[in-house]
Amino acid sequence: xxxxxxxxxxxxxxxxxxxxxxxxxxxxxxxxxxxxxxxxxxxxxxxxxxxxxxxxxxxxxxxxxxxxxxxxx
Amino acid sequence: xxxxxxxxxxxxxxxxxxxxxxxxxxxxxxxxxxxxxxxxxxxxxxxxxxxxxxxxxxxxxxxxxxxxxxxxxxxxxxxxxxxxxxxxxxxxxxxxxxxxxxxxxxxxxxxxxxxxxxxxxxxxxxxxxxxxxxxxxxxxxxxxxxxxxxxxxxxxxxxxxxxxxxxxxxxxxxxxxxxxxxxxxxxxxxxxxxxxxxxxxxxxxxxxxxxxxxxxxxxxxxxxxxxxxxxxxxxxxxxxxxxxxxxxxxxxxxxxxxxxxxxxxxxxxxxxxxxxxxxxxxxxxxxxxxxxxxxxxxxxxxxxxxxxxxxxxxxxxxxxxxxxxxxxxxxxxxxxxxxxxxxxxxxxxxxxxxxxxxxxxxxxxxxxxxxxxxxxxxxxxxxxxxxxxxxxxxxxxxxxxxxxxxxxxxxxxxxxxxxxxxxxxxxxxxxxxxxxxxxxxxxxxxxxxxxxxxxxxxxxxxxxxxxxxxxxxxxxxxxxxxxxxxxxx
Numbered sequence: 001x002x003x004x005x006x007x008x009x010x011x012x013x014x015x016x017x018x019x020x021x022x023x024x025x026x027x028x029x030x031x032x033x034x035x036x037x038x039x040x041x042x043x044x045x046x047x048x049x050x051x052x053x054x055x056x057x058x059x060x061x062x063x064x065x066x067x068x069x070x071x072x073x
Numbered sequence: 074x075x076x077x078x079x080x081x082x083x084x085x086x087x088x089x090x091x092x093x094x095x096x097x098x099x100x101x102x103x104x105x106x107x108x109x110x111x112x113x114x115x116x117x118x119x120x121x122x123x124x125x126x127x128x129x130x131x132x133x134x135x136x137x138x139x140x141x142x143x144x145x146x147x148x149x150x151x152x153x154x155x156x157x158x159x160x161x162x163x164x165x166x167x168x169x170x171x172x173x174x175x176x177x178x179x180x181x182x183x184x185x186x187x188x189x190x191x192x193x194x195x196x197x198x199x200x201x202x203x204x205x206x207x208x209x210x211x212x213x214x215x216x217x218x219x220x221x222x223x224x225x226x227x228x229x230x231x232x233x234x235x236x237x238x239x240x241x242x243x244x245x246x247x248x249x250x251x252x253x254x255x256x257x258x259x260x261x262x263x264x265x266x267x268x269x270x271x272x273x274x275x276x277x278x279x280x281x282x283x284x285x286x287x288x289x290x291x292x293x294x295x296x297x298x299x300x301x302x303x304x305x306x307x308x309x310x311x312x313x314x315x316x317x318x319x320x321x322x323x324x325x326x327x328x329x330x331x332x333x334x335x336x337x338x339x340x341x342x343x344x345x346x347x348x349x350x351x352x353x354x355x356x357x358x359x360x361x362x363x364x365x366x367x368x369x370x371x372x373x374x375x376x377x378x379x380x381x382x383x384x385x386x387x388x389x390x391x392x393x394x395x396x397x398x399x400x401x402x403x404x405x406x407x408x409x410x411x412x413x414x415x416x417x418x419x420x421x422x423x424x425x426x427x428x429x430x431x432x433x434x435x436x437x438x439x440x441x442x443x444x445x446x447x448x449x450x451x452x453x454x455x456x457x458x459x460x461x462x463x464x465x466x467x468x469x470x471x472x473x474x475x476x477x478x479x480x481x482x483x484x485x486x487x488x489x490x491x492x493x494x495x496x497x498x499x500x501x502x503x504x505x506x507x508x509x510x511x512x513x514x515x516x517x518x519x520x521x522x523x524x525x526x527x528x529x530x531x532x533x534x535x536x537x538x539x540x541x542x543x544x545x546x547x548x549x550x551x552x553x554x555x556x557x558x559x560x561x562x
Contacts, residue, residue: 010165
């Protein structure tokens with residue numbers, strides 16, 4: 001995979017959870033009920049997607065073609 | 074021994090340890106090296122880096138302001154954890170690139186970065202001045218937090234001016250002597266302390282007031298319908314305001330010079346790994362929001378001066394907690410404020426020296442530059458202290474305006490990284506107009522079009538001008554522009 005392609009994948013796959021955090025898509029999560037794990041749905045929604053984001057970044061790092069690049073100056 | 078005495082002893086003990094760590098970290102390093110002072114030799118490790126970036130987010134705002142938002146506004150407080158989790162993500166891509174450009178051209182600031190690319194002294198000087206004013210505002214907020222904590226936890230025995238002087242004085246000393254490395258290692262200590270304290274104290278408060286978290290929320294949704302939602306009857310913020318607040322904080326985050334410049338302080342791999350574990354910091358903030366929610370319907374907002382006082386008020390007045398909890402919370406809040414204040418003081422001095430002083434008085438040796446930066450730490454500290462203690466309405470408005478203007482750096486920075494067509498006059502005009510628009514809607518206008526955040530309104534004008542003016546000011550090919558675009562991509 002080339003570097004440019006990775007940047008594209010990185011940006012797009014993290015844009016998705018971000019868009020779920022803001023309007024118009026946040027309206028999906030914007031409700032007090034049902035409660036999940038003791039949390040109102042809106043709060044659960046935000047925390048849930050932050051955890052998913054964390055997992056996505058972990059995965060992206062694994063496929064990063066340059067993650068072991070040594071500095072060449 | 075009274076509770077306030079235990080608290081005071083713990084907080085002073087904390088300050089002493091913070092000073093010790095800061096000074097020790099800077100020891101044995103080359104004191105005459107500009108590179109050591111500005112970017113810690115470019116070799117900070119992952120552990121330190123993580124806390125350095127995290128400490129900057131955990132500020133007095135998160136410790137006092139986040140519970141305040143949750144208490145007074147409900148669901149809109151979720152914007153805080155949302156932007157904390159997402160704002161760091163672009164750094165994975167742009168951080169290594171900025172770092173490479175910096176190492177190649179010996180750059181350690183935002184103003185240096187833009188000056189090189191756009192070959193414009195005016196731009197660098199503008200960035201230097203805006204950063205200075207914005208940083209002083211930021212510092213004044215932190216200092217107010219520190220002084221306030223000292224005051225309330227010792228039940229008024231340590232006056233406002235002394236609390237601010239004590240805690241911020243220590244920051245100034247270790248930053249001026251040890252530079253970035255000292256700030257970084259104190260942030261590690263302070264970061265760990267804050268995380269432990271926010272979880273233990275946060276959950277204790279919720280349990281004492283409501284029994285458990287689910288119980289708290291079910292009471293809250295019954296008694297205040299709409300409080301935990303956005304843009305419905307009973308909620309405190311419109312969808313547009315919520316969305317644009319998140320956007321402006323997310324875009325602006327990395328434009329803050331103290332975060333931007335960390336790209337120079339380490340290698341690409343450490344930057345990537347820092348981003349990797351960073352969203353966890355957002356989760357650390359959750360208990361602080363819960364503290365705010367737990368106080369709704371328990372405390373009447375007329376009982377406290379401002380919502381930001383809710384956490385200390387709960388601890389000292391409402392709950393019967395032992396003195397050592399006072400001390401812990403005091404130390405945690407001090408740590409939050411100090412770990413932000415050290416990074417800001419450091420970067421404000423760097424930006425102003427590099428962007429402004431060096432362009433007014435050229436041919437400064439690196440030894441003289443270093444000396445000016447060290448002295449700058451004291452001057453900036455003094456200015457911020459003066460403003461915190463004595464105030465002054467006109468001045469505060471000016472600083473607030475600058476604070477909101479940091480996000481206006483974004484078009485110039487991203488264009489430098491990814492476009493070779495954008496020109497200096499375009500970026501300068503965009504920056505000035507964006508700043509003025511932001512200033513107008515933040516401080517002068519009564520209402521905003523469509524309830525859009527002032528910073529975003531400024532940014533829209535800024536981007537439009539950058540594109541428009543670039544299209545007819547391009548005269549010749551700039552080799553450096555092509556080089557910036559090519560490095561690391």
